[in-house]
Amino acid sequence: MGEVKINNFKPKIVGYLCNWCTYAAADLAGASRLDIxxxxxxxxxxxxxxxxxxxILTTFFGGADGILIAGCHPGDCHYDKGNYYARRRYxxxxxxxxxxxxxxxxxxxxxxxxxxxxxxxxxxxxxxxxIRKLGPNPINNNSYF
Amino acid sequence: MDRLMKVNKSAELAIIDFFRxxxxxxxxxxxxTLRKINKDDSVDYCxxxxxxxxxxxxxxxxxxxxxAGQILSRFSPMNKPVAVVIKPCELRAFIExxxxxxxxxxxxxxxxxxxAGVFPIIKTGDEPFEKFLPSYWETVKRGGISQGIRxxxxxxxxxxxxxADITISLIGENKLDSECKMFLxxxxxxxxxxxxxxxxxxxxxxxxxINSLLTKRKGEKEDLFTELSSKYxxxxxxxxxxxxxxxxxxxxxxxxxxxxTLCDFESHNYxxxxxxxxxxxxxxxxxxLPPDTIFFHLGRLIHMSFSCIGCGLxxxxxxxxxxxxxxxxxxxxxxxxxxxxxxxxxxxxAIPVTVFKEEEFAxxxx
Numbered sequence: 001m002g003e004v005k006i007n008n009f010k011p012k013i014v015g016y017l018c019n020w021c022t023y024a025a026a027d028l029a030g031a032s033r034l035d036i037x038x039x040x041x042x043x044x045x046x047x048x049x050x051x052x053x054x055x056i057l058t059t060f061f062g063g064a065d066g067i068l069i070a071g072c073h074p075g076d077c078h079y080d081k082g083n084y085y086a087r088r089r090y091x092x093x094x095x096x097x098x099x100x101x102x103x104x105x106x107x108x109x110x111x112x113x114x115x116x117x118x119x120x121x122x123x124x125x126x127x128x129x130x131i132r133k134l135g136p137n138p139i140n141n142n143s144y145f
Numbered sequence: 146m147d148r149l150m151k152v153n154k155s156a157e158l159a160i161i162d163f164f165r166x167x168x169x170x171x172x173x174x175x176x177x178t179l180r181k182i183n184k185d186d187s188v189d190y191c192x193x194x195x196x197x198x199x200x201x202x203x204x205x206x207x208x209x210x211x212x213a214g215q216i217l218s219r220f221s222p223m224n225k226p227v228a229v230v231i232k233p234c235e236l237r238a239f240i241e242x243x244x245x246x247x248x249x250x251x252x253x254x255x256x257x258x259x260x261a262g263v264f265p266i267i268k269t270g271d272e273p274f275e276k277f278l279p280s281y282w283e284t285v286k287r288g289g290i291s292q293g294i295r296x297x298x299x300x301x302x303x304x305x306x307x308x309a310d311i312t313i314s315l316i317g318e319n320k321l322d323s324e325c326k327m328f329l330x331x332x333x334x335x336x337x338x339x340x341x342x343x344x345x346x347x348x349x350x351x352x353x354x355i356n357s358l359l360t361k362r363k364g365e366k367e368d369l370f371t372e373l374s375s376k377y378x379x380x381x382x383x384x385x386x387x388x389x390x391x392x393x394x395x396x397x398x399x400x401x402x403x404x405x406t407l408c409d410f411e412s413h414n415y416x417x418x419x420x421x422x423x424x425x426x427x428x429x430x431x432x433x434l435p436p437d438t439i440f441f442h443l444g445r446l447i448h449m450s451f452s453c454i455g456c457g458l459x460x461x462x463x464x465x466x467x468x469x470x471x472x473x474x475x476x477x478x479x480x481x482x483x484x485x486x487x488x489x490x491x492x493x494x495a496i497p498v499t500v501f502k503e504e505e506f507a508x509x510x511x
Binding site: 053054057058061063073074075081084085087088089090091092093094095096099100101102103108109110111123138139140141142143144145 | 377378379380382383384388409415428429430431432433436437439440443444446447448450451475476479480483497498501503505506507509510511
């Protein structure tokens with residue numbers, strides 16, 4: 001039964017996409033009719049630095065199987081340096097999760113520019129595959145969270 | 146070599162004499178120190194302005210009724226100078242708060258001392274710690290770890306003050322009852338102490354005794370971390386540690402670093418409406434209420450662990466005996482290390498999340 005469940009498992013991924021780069025890339029990928037897994041639920045943010053760590057925790061505790069944060073390449077931020085702050089915060093979050101041995105595998109940070117529609121499709125598909133292998137978020141069966 | 150003033154009196158009497166001089170000469174408007182409240186040995190922090198009330202002052206009493214850093218941030222900036230005697234961790238907390246624009250260093254004469262640790266807050270039914278006091282002061286002279294002091298203090302590595310104007314040397318001082326060594330670290334300190342009677346010497350604060358105590362405490366810390374790390378691992382570990390949290394948020398109230406008056410975790414941002422609860426329950430079959438206690442601790446760890454100065458008050462006040470500070474010190478060490486940061490070391494050192502380096506973490510971003 002469990003086996004079947006995993007095989008049929010369709011991950012739920014929340015993608016926090018920067019309005020200026022990755023969101024445009026997602027648009028481009030769609031317009032180019034690229035094959036993108038329907039697992040991702042996109043939330044548009046004005047900058048990757050908008051992602052407070054609490055937002056990630058809420059998403060994770062809310063039951064998302066994977067979380068993708070994507071923004072402009074370092075140096076290309078629309079607001080000059082937002083993604084550098086985002087990167088530090090992400091590093092901090094990851095460090096805390098790693099130290100507590102809470103698997104940070106379900107979390108991914110990617111830099112995808114507005115021109116990289118193809119890359120967007122690849123990143124989403126690969127991330128979906130990784131999460132599918134990891135299986136459902138254990139929090140969904142845990143009454144403590 | 147540091148400049149110091151040797152006074153032929155016990156450390157406590159010498160510093161009270163110093164306070165008296167400061168008040169009499171109108172060099173300060175008040176003294177912020179610990180004092181005895183009544184005969185029951187209750188202790189609180191107090192701002193003394195009348196020199197006749199200095200008899201109540203017990204500046205080096207091994208007890209922390211609140212984090213003085215938090216208190217100082219509430220009443221700075223002062224118009225007139227105030228001399229404060231606080232523990233090294235409280236001073237570091239204050240520096241962290243100044244960085245967050247929650248206070249200024251102006252008009253404070255910061256006095257601190259090599260701290261041998263403090264006793265736990267006495268809760269109902271607890272044995273008073275007075276019986277440990279004589280042996281505590283003997284241990285201070287020897288430079289050992291005293292019986293009965295808080296766990297957090299036993300593993301504290303930063304027991305020498307950073308950024309103090311005046312440092313009083315207590316640990317390893319054999320003649321603590323008859324002489325007092327005041328290290329005058331800044332010009333401000335020299336100015337304030339200019340007609341205080343004492344012998345000027347040059348000596349190092351760090352001594353072999355201090356170094357051996359540091360090694361001992363590091364050993365204690367290793368043991369504590371090993372014990373703790375067997376308890377936390379993954380989601381089950383979180384439940385092990387934080388499962389019995391009653392959600393009082395006392396740890397964040399007493400935390401000097403958690404200064405936000407509008408705490409995100411106390412806002413309505415994370416309120417569960419009936420519909421959200423229904424969805425959660427239909428999925429999980431059961432749900433712990435109130436929800437989000439673990440989320441609260443994880444969120445705090447991520448938001449401010451790198452600034453944790455390890456004062457241990459969170460563990461002290463926890464009604465459920467959760468080792469909050471141990472976890473914070475452990476995680477804080479890891480996160481601060483990433484940014485080569487030591488909380489409270491330097492007021493000019495930026496808080497890690499407010500700055501960045503272009504070339505760092507190049508490996509992140511897949």
